[in-house]
Amino acid sequence: MSATLAATGFGLLAKERTIARPGFNRWLVPPAALAIHLCIGMAYGFSVFWLPLSKAVGITAPLACPADMGFFAQVFATGCDWKISMLGWMYTLFFVFLGCSAAIWGGWLERAGPRKAGVVAALCWCGGLVISALGVYLHQIWMLWLGSGVIGGIGLGLGYISPVSTLIKWFPDRRGMATGMAIMGFGGGAMIGAPLADKLMNAFATPTSVGVWETFLCLAAIYFVFMMAGALGYRVPPPDWKPAGWTPPPAAQKSMVTQRHVHLDKAWRTPQFWLVWGVLCLNVTAGIGIIGMASPLLQEVFAGKLIGVDASFNELDAAQKTQIAAVAAGFTGLLSLFNIAGRFFWASLSDKLGRKLTYSIFFLLGCGLYAAIPTTAAAGSLALFVIFFCVILSMYGGGFATVPAYLADMFGTRMVGAIHGRLLTAWATAGILGPVIVNYIREYQLEQGVARADAYTVTMYILAGLLVLGFICNGLVKPVAEQHYMSDEELADEKRQADDTHQHFVDDVEVLAKEATHSGKVLLAWAAVWIPLGWGIWITLQKTAALFG
Incomplete structure (x- = not known):
């Protein structure tokens, strides 16, 4: 059968053909x-x-x-x-x-x-x-x-x-x-x-x-x-x-990093999975709501100050609004850069700090920055306002990039892709919650006669509160209980079912490591x-x- 598949070209997609x-x-x-x-x-x-x-x-x-x-x-x-x-x-x-x-x-x-x-x-x-x-x-x-x-x-x-x-x-x-x-x-x-x-x-x-x-x-x-x-x-x-030249660190009692593996069917039933689900959902909810409103937020908060005019958003003419829209596009682009850079920077830093500590930084620092934004806006400090949001967006991206390693640390590497897939339902949930919170609170504030420059104040405090909840969820994450890990027999059986033993390659492991x-x-x-x-x-x-x- 495998020879037939290889002959027809489908063998290129077979898992055994991807072994290095x-x-x-x-x-x-x-x-x-x-x-x-x-x-x-x-x-x-x-x-x-x-x-x-x-x-x-x-x-x-x-x-x-x-x-x-x-x-x-x-x-x-x-x-x-x-x-x-x-x-x-x-x-x-x-x-x-x-x-x-x-x-x-x-x-x-x-x-x-x-x-x-x-x-x-x-x-x-x-x-x-x-x-x-x-x-x-x-x-x-x-x-x-x-x-x-x-x-x-x-x-x-x-x-x-x-x-x-x-x-x-x-x-x-x-x-x-x-x-x-x-x-x-x-x-x-x-x-x-x-x-x-x-x-x-x-x-x-x-x-x-x-x-x-x-x-x-x-x-x-x-x-x-x-x-x-x-x-x-x-x-x-x-x-x-x-x-x-790399040796796995010795297993320590109560360590957050395991060398063993948890099956997908058990992983998503553990409290650790749902705590990390909450960690990702709350981190993304806060960030994704801001991404969608970054351009109007900057325009409405700083308005004429963006082009050196002392005027509110409603006082600007059409040409001036076009000018500040161009400035806001630059702000959105800058946030994109920090979103990308944060994915690499924070995920790499987590290798040294640990995933739990890295997320604690996300939530504590993010909460402080969100809470400080209304004061920064009221003071008219554009530079601090932009810096705060750039750091926030770096941690938003960093949260996405760090969570797969967090899962691998707790549940092992064997089924981390599948476990990560289940966890991404948190992203889908946040994709609905974030924009709803930001957009509807803003509309309600405007309907109540709140000035455009102040329409985001309550939202920022709510997002800061969400990050406090995220910090609590992250703090409750503990090592996975012993009974959830696969035994040696269960692991061997799972490998056989996945056709993932490939014993004819095992002899090349040391050669592969040295010859690269x-x-x-x-x-x-x-x-x-x-x-x-x-x-x-x-x-x-x-x-x-x-x-x-």
């Missing part, structure tokens, strides 16, 4: 993971399509649907434009299906291997873009929801967790740094995709098209190449592999991901310059 051979360099795996994460990270940048899509029929200006047309009629209507609020449902679908697909198929990923999961992720994410392109061409918004929102969301979930378990196994000595390198790509995907999409839409725009469906097809082709290259570049180490070299392949692999990422960072820095201009 002697001489393989583990530093080839992070760029493979980055290649996938940089593509699916465009989910954060989809708002670049909202304005063009809102005038896909009218071309120069939105063509509104009749006032008496119902919601479902608008979904299938071809003669009038979509509202941005309808398009915004894509964000909800993205992160709900990301969390659900990661939870449902995380166990399958552990059995099938990262390569097969990466290929499926590429097919779903890029196939979803193709369906969305057809939806734009036919002007059927339900096809965008189904294509990118549902099918693409499934691709997001599988692509997001596909490298986690593999990277942790390749870097047992630096778990946080390894996952931080990959997951920072998800934060950086929009920095590449959004300006690229903008340039493509301008190039494809005609008197009869806003250029979106053509852009979707181009992005699908580009992303498919990168994601397939990343998926085929995945390799997993042989069983019991260790880096040359920093070859030209490593430089080429890293260049392939850092060149586009560097371009995205450069574009973002140019926009950020307006904030300090």
